[in-house]
Every structure is written in C-alpha cells, then in structure tokens.
Amino acid sequence: MGVKTSRYTMYTDIIYTMLVTKLLQFVMFMSKKYAIDESHSIGHSMDVLIKAHNIYEAEVERFDDLRAKRRVIYVSAILHDMCDKKYMDESRGIREIENFLEEKMEPEEIDMTKTIISTMSYSKVKRDGFPCLGEYQMAYHIVREADLLSAIDFDRCMIFTMYKNDRTVYEAFDDAFDLFQNRVFRHREDGLYLCDYSKAQDPILRVEAEKRIQDWRKVLCIRERGTYGSPAPPPLSSSPDKGGFIRG
Numbered sequence: 001m002g003v004k005t006s007r008y009t010m011y012t013d014i015i016y017t018m019l020v021t022k023l024l025q026f027v028m029f030m031s032k033k034y035a036i037d038e039s040h041s042i043g044h045s046m047d048v049l050i051k052a053h054n055i056y057e058a059e060v061e062r063f064d065d066l067r068a069k070r071r072v073i074y075v076s077a078i079l080h081d082m083c084d085k086k087y088m089d090e091s092r093g094i095r096e097i098e099n100f101l102e103e104k105m106e107p108e109e110i111d112m113t114k115t116i117i118s119t120m121s122y123s124k125v126k127r128d129g130f131p132c133l134g135e136y137q138m139a140y141h142i143v144r145e146a147d148l149l150s151a152i153d154f155d156r157c158m159i160f161t162m163y164k165n166d167r168t169v170y171e172a173f174d175d176a177f178d179l180f181q182n183r184v185f186r187h188r189e190d191g192l193y194l195c196d197y198s199k200a201q202d203p204i205l206r207v208e209a210e211k212r213i214q215d216w217r218k219v220l221c222i223r224e225r226g227t228y229g230s231p232a233p234p235p236l237s238s239s240p241d242k243g244g245f246i247r248g
C-alpha cells in the first residue's frame with residue numbers, strides 16, 4: 001500500500017508538473033499574441049500561483065474538501081489574466097483558454113476555472129460583489145486574494161502605466177501612487193480578504209510597498225508637498241501634481 005501510495009503520489013506530481021509547464025507556456029504564447037506586458041504576463045502568473053498555493057496551504061487545514069479543488073486553484077491562478085479586457089476581447093480570451101484546457105481537465109473544472117477568472121477582478125467584485133460558486137467558493141476566494149496580494153507591488157503598477165500609456169516615469173509614479181492610496185492600500189478596510197493568510201500578508205506587503213515608494217521619491221527627487229528644504233531641486237512642472245507631490 002505504501003509503495004502504491006508513493007507511486008500514485010509520484011504520478012500525480014508528474015501530471016501536475018507537466019500541466020504547470022504547459023500552462024506557463026500558454027501564458028507566454030498569449031502574452032506575445034496579445035501584447036500583454038510584463039505586469040500581467042508570466043512573472044505575474046507565477047507570483048499569483050505561488051501566493052494562491054500559500055493561501056491554499058493555510059486554508060486546507062480548515063477546509064479539507066479544498067484538496068479536490070487544488071487543480072482548479074492552480075490553473076485559475078496561472079491563467080487569470082489571459083482574458084483581461086485591458087488586452088483583448090474578454091470572451092475571445094475565455095474561448096482560447098477553454099480550447100487550451102480541453103482534454104487537460106474535467107468539464108466541470110474547466111467551467112469553474114472560466115467562472116473564477118471572469119468574475120474575480122477588483123472592478124467586477126466592486127460592481128457585482130462575490131459570485132455564489134457553491135463548493136468552489138473558497139477556491140474562488142483563494143485565487144482572487146492571491147491576485148490582490150500580487151497587486152501590492154508598486155513597481156509592477158508603474159510598469160503597467162509605462163507600457164500601456166507610454167508615460168514618463170514621473171507620471172507612472174503619480175498614477176501608481178494614486179492607485180495605491182485609493183485602492184491597493186484599502187484592500188483590508190474594503191473587506192476584500194476572507195482568508196487569514198491574506199489578512200496577515202497584506203500589512204507585510206504594504207510595508208514593502210511603502211518603502212518602495214520612499215525609494216522612488218529619492219531616486220526621482222520627489223518630495224511631499226510642503227516639505228521644501230535643502231537640498232531640494234525646484235519642480236520642473238508648474239502644473240499641480242495629482243498625487244500631492246512635487247516633482248523635482
């Protein structure tokens with residue numbers, strides 16, 4: 001029995017490894033096809049996968065039936081931005097994902113993967129609330145919260161703005177700063193975390209992001225409004241700053 005269990009474990013591990021490889025290759029293919037920049041391509045897929053895994057590990061102790069949802073969690077985490085309307089027609093992306101997953105997962109798993117990735121975005125949750133996904137509810141929250149945690153990355157936010165809108169690094173800083181104040185740093189108070197792991201990780205990532213913001217201020221000679229003093233260079237722009245900062 002022990003040998004059988006061991007062989008079975010080894011077999012399922014190989015299947016998982018093969019699937020993860022194919023999924024990440026699909027992400028690279030889609031990213032090239034739809035010009036998905038690095039803020040939402042393979043690096044982000046890997047980050048959300050690892051974070052989803054960590055949340056899963058913490059939650060599976062409480063919700064034993066999550067074990068059967070592990071594959072849907074991993075697949076959804078890797079593919080979740082491959083139908084993002086920022087880069088493509090959403091329904092077209094979903095169709096390509098469905099075709100890719102055919103014969104790699106059970107029909108129910110494919111349906112749930114499609115449902116999770118098409119309802120988990122911040123804007124859709126703000127607009128529609130959480131969907132009711134029955135026995136897949138926790139799987140949904142794990143993937144959604146992994147993506148929220150992955151969003152607490154200030155550089156990634158700047159990178160997206162610079163690629164998408166061809167902005168300067170100063171404009172990217174301002175846009176990212178606004179987004180972090182109005183949205184990213186409010187995840188907890190907005191009640192977007194249900195998993196204890198996410199609630200615990202959020203403040204840790206927030207400290208790192210705040211440090212990153214301070215580092216960028218130094219690199220770009222950006223100071224908080226009202227904190228002029230030596231050795232402060234004068235602002236280059238005479239227009240009011242959106243983010244409450246002076247660029248120097």
Ligand SMILES: [Fe+2]
Nearest residue numbers: 044080081147
């Ligand atoms: Fe994402």
